[in-house]
Amino acid sequence: MKDFIDKFKKFLTPAQAASWQTFIYLAAFSWAVSFAATGFAQVFIIHIGWLFLIIAVWWLIYVDEIQKALTFQGFFYGPWIVGALICVFLFGNWSAYPDALPYVVWPIVSFIVAAIRPKFFIKPGPIFKIPDAAGRQDLVILLLCNLVLSCWFQLHFSMQDLLVEYPSLSIDKFDRSAFVVKVSSQEQTATKGDTMLGLAEAELESELEGRPWAEVEKWLYDAKDHMQAVEAAVKRQIAPSKENALWHLRSKVLSGRPDYDLRLFAIWQGPSSKSTGYHLSKSCQIQQVRGRVRVSDDAQSNDPSNLSAPVTQAVGKIQCDTSSPPIFEPDPTLVRS
Amino acid sequence: MNIVPLRAVAFQILFLLVAIAIEARIFRQRMNLDHKTCVQYATTVNLLSVVVGWIIFFAAEPFLPSNLDAQLISYMFFDQLFHDSLSSSVPSIIIVVGFFIFFGTWLLKVEGLNLLEMILGKKKAEEKPEQLNFKFRNVRNRSQNRFIFRGTGTRAATVLLANACSFSAILLLMAIRLIERLYYAP
Known part of the structure; x- marks a missing residue:
């Protein structure tokens, strides 16, 4: 020493x-x-x-x-x-x-x-x-x-x-890449598809919750057209990114009368290990319940008579499950539509 | 630090080794140089074209239109074409770009060799004498102009041949990889 x-x-x-x-x-x-x-x-x-x-x-x-x-x-x-x-x-x-x-x-x-x-x-x-x-x-x-x-x-x-x-790439597999290897697969807490489905659920709630049942059914009948407005509203709320144009929201009404099962899809159509991309889905039950008609904010201020009309009638109630993990196969219900 | 381009590095090293081995051999056959110099020359010009190629790529990449961007991402991360309205024209884009890359590297290698010999303070490597004789016999009856053109063009022709051989070998390796993927992929 x-x-x-x-x-x-x-x-x-x-x-x-x-x-x-x-x-x-x-x-x-x-x-x-x-x-x-x-x-x-x-x-x-x-x-x-x-x-x-x-x-x-x-x-x-x-x-x-x-x-x-x-x-x-x-x-x-x-x-x-x-x-x-x-x-x-x-x-x-x-x-x-x-x-x-x-x-x-x-x-x-x-x-x-x-x-x-x-x-x-x-x-x-x-x-x-x-x-x-x-x-x-x-x-x-x-x-x-x-x-x-x-x-x-x-x-x-x-x-x-x-x-x-393009953060939506990172949940994909890079096995076939001739360029990169994944060294650690960090679990992402919320993927963009998940976030988009959550926002879409909120949009649907504000559209359908507490609305007269006839209006709800009418909305569901035109769901395809309404989803474009929902998609635009959702995209305004997520962080702007180059990849946003490659995400799409679709919906599919699976069953009807008396209750509806509305399936929401967030579809990634950007580069992916599958040429069809991947998607996440969320299923929402829209039920008919008796309750007071919820009046939208501006109608409330314009027409105070609505407030004093405690009429109960058949209104919509929407309840959604948590969204699925990313699925790398095209959904059969979507392919048919 | 989720992804590392280790496979790109591995492929680059493999392709460089193949190209250097092939080009050094062709330089040895067609130029009056010893073995070590040939390997050094081939190493220098190939490393130079790799560096210039990367610099051009990094400079051009931010300016790619977004649909080509998606194609590039799809190729780099997933090793396949991205299916959109553009994907049918991608093969022709690749052929045109490949054409420019081939003749670009050829020019770069010829100029790189000239620059290297300037740095090393050597005069241009002479052609092999027997080849000179062969050429002389060959062009005896032709015009003087043509002889001079052939004489100065020999170096460029050698590099062109070397470039063509190394590109072919690398393409062959890529084709083997493609076939392996098509037939043995799970």
């Missing part, structure tokens, strides 16, 4: 005034001093401390033992560590950039770090010497490899953006 501490002490003691240890101490010193400062001065000192730390690590990775430790199968990946550090420094506490930027910049910065062989750390000499033809060929391939890496990072974030624009 003592041996180890001695070794560690020796490791941390600078061999000369200009060494990586000096920069580590400078970084630590800046960090300590930053506590004493406030406002702009503090930010400035922290940034200076970061720069010292980056220089120290940059130097450190070229120390023989460290360089050996950071080499895998002859490939020295030290520059990518320094590149990551530089990206954290550049983008760490600044959020006004697209998510992809730090990742896209990282390989490019790392390439620059790898290309500038800092001979000046160890031996005196020019900072950057143009390498010979073989070295230049290696650098060109290294640059292109890093650019491809940047493109892959960008692809990842572009596809995330697509999922944000």
Whole structure:
């Protein structure tokens, strides 16, 4: 143990005034001093401390033992560590950039770090010497490899953006995709179809609940036409999104007299693993009950005589089940219609 | 972090390896270069076309009309066409785009090789002497103009052949994948 501490002490003691240890101490010193400062001065000192730390690590990775430790199968990946550090420094506490930027910049910065062989750390000499033809060929391939890496990072974030624009895709299966794999299937609390059916239920309630039975039956007779108005009303209430045009609400009256069973469908007609898309359904029972006629708000204010007429008559009552999970087969009742 | 384009990366690596292997072999046959240089040249031009291709894709993708957008999503996430009013014209769009991609990569690879040799400070790789003789014999009776054209066009012709072979190989791999999917998919 003592041996180890001695070794560690020796490791941390600078061999000369200009060494990586000096920069580590400078970084630590800046960090300590930053506590004493406030406002702009503090930010400035922290940034200076970061720069010292980056220089120290940059130097450190070229120390023989460290360089050996950071080499895998002859490939020295030290520059990518320094590149990551530089990206954290550049983008760490600044959020006004697209998510992809730090990742896209990282390989490019790392390439620059790898290309500038800092001979000046160890031996005196020019900072950057143009390498010979073989070295230049290696650098060109290294640059292109890093650019491809940047493109892959960008692809990842572009596809995330697509999922944000089309959230209804994410409940589908991506087994057949030649591009993506699902790494975690997070359970979504409410899918868009679910939300739409809930809103449609509320719309139906305001249309049918407490209405005279004759009106209810008339509404159900023209349900197909009324559903377009319901769909438009629902789409006004959900968050605007590119994919909304690909969602449709349909209905089907399944049985009649005396009570009706109205089936509501939210149909996703966008890209899907099934060419027919998927749908969610919700079934609503519309019953005939005796009760007071509910009068809509504006009629109430216009015609106060309605209020004083406690006539009970046959009115509609609507009750809906919870909506089904997404179904990837076309519904037989819908196909027939 | 729900999805990761790992399959895209895997396919890209596979296609790159196939293309580099094929093109390096054709460069070796048709240009007066040693084996290592051929592999390096093929690697460079193929990585370059991948990078330029991605940059064009990322630049164009936000400007796609929304019905092509749906097709692209359907292809990337579900590996199939999206059935709408546009889907009948998708094959012809693919053929036209594929045509431009093929000749675009050809141009890019020729220019990329020139640029690379400029960076490396080499002069243009000479054609193989026996091929030069062959050509000389072949065109002896033709006009001088034609000879010069053939002489400067040889490099481009080699790259065109290499490009055609690597594209064919990649298409073959994609066709195998398609057949596998059609016959063995659950």
